Amino acid sequence: MDIDTLSKIIDWFGYGIYGALAMLGAWGIYNWVLIHRGINKRLLSDRAAFELLNQVEAAAGGGKTIDQAIKVCQTPKYWNTALGQLIAVALANRAKGLAKIKSLMVMEFHTEIISVLEMRLASIGTIVRMGPLLGLLGTVASMIAAFARISGAEVDPKTLSGDISLALWATGSGLLIATPMMVVANHYHAKLRHLRDRTERQLQEFVERLERLDPRLFRGKAAATGGHLLD
Secondary structure (H helix, E strand, O other), X not given: OOHHHHHHHHHXXXXXXXXXXXXXXXXXXXXXXXXXXXXXXXXXXXXXXXXXXXXXXHHHHOOOOHHHHHHHHOOOOOOOOHHHHHHHHHHHOHHHOHHHHHHHHHHHHHHHHHHHHHHXXXXXXXXXXXXXXXXXXXXXXXXXXXXXXXXHOOOOHHHHHHHHHHHHHHXXXXXXXXXXXXXXXXXXXXXXXXXXXXXXXXXXXXXXXXXXXOHHHHOHXXXXXXXXXOO
């Protein structure tokens, strides 16, 4: 295989790296949008949570059935929220006692809410690590092709400088993708903690109201409501 053929193969490999970087950037933006929408849909303001708890308490304590209280949580306004989903789970299993209710809420919170968001954050973390590596690989490939052309024949300095510039842009592109994604990952890790803390506080209020509706659920050891519901 002659030098020109080898240089062309390496050049095409370098262009493939640029394509991979473009797809990596698009994948990062896609996950960014999904995690932003996911957290915002599941996060309920304290005012909205107070309204939901009042509606649930009125339905469950006003002579209506538990099914009607669950339907309140399943309305479009509340169903996508973490609090609405967890209250529906608690009410559907109300007869099992507080200890079981708390266990089911923890399972629902981590498997159906947190795990989906953490998967998106893990994808962003992968992009942060892969961006600079792919960029460096593209730079190395392009530099190999440039030096192969130098060894084969005389090369115009302008052409050579263009090849080297293109090679360095690969590393720059990788860093350009990874840096904002790192900021995004840190930001949404903090928002995920905020979602957990706020939902836990709102659930404490729900548990207290549920106790008033049916104190029999909270007899003996099950009466302890201290600690963290979602631990």
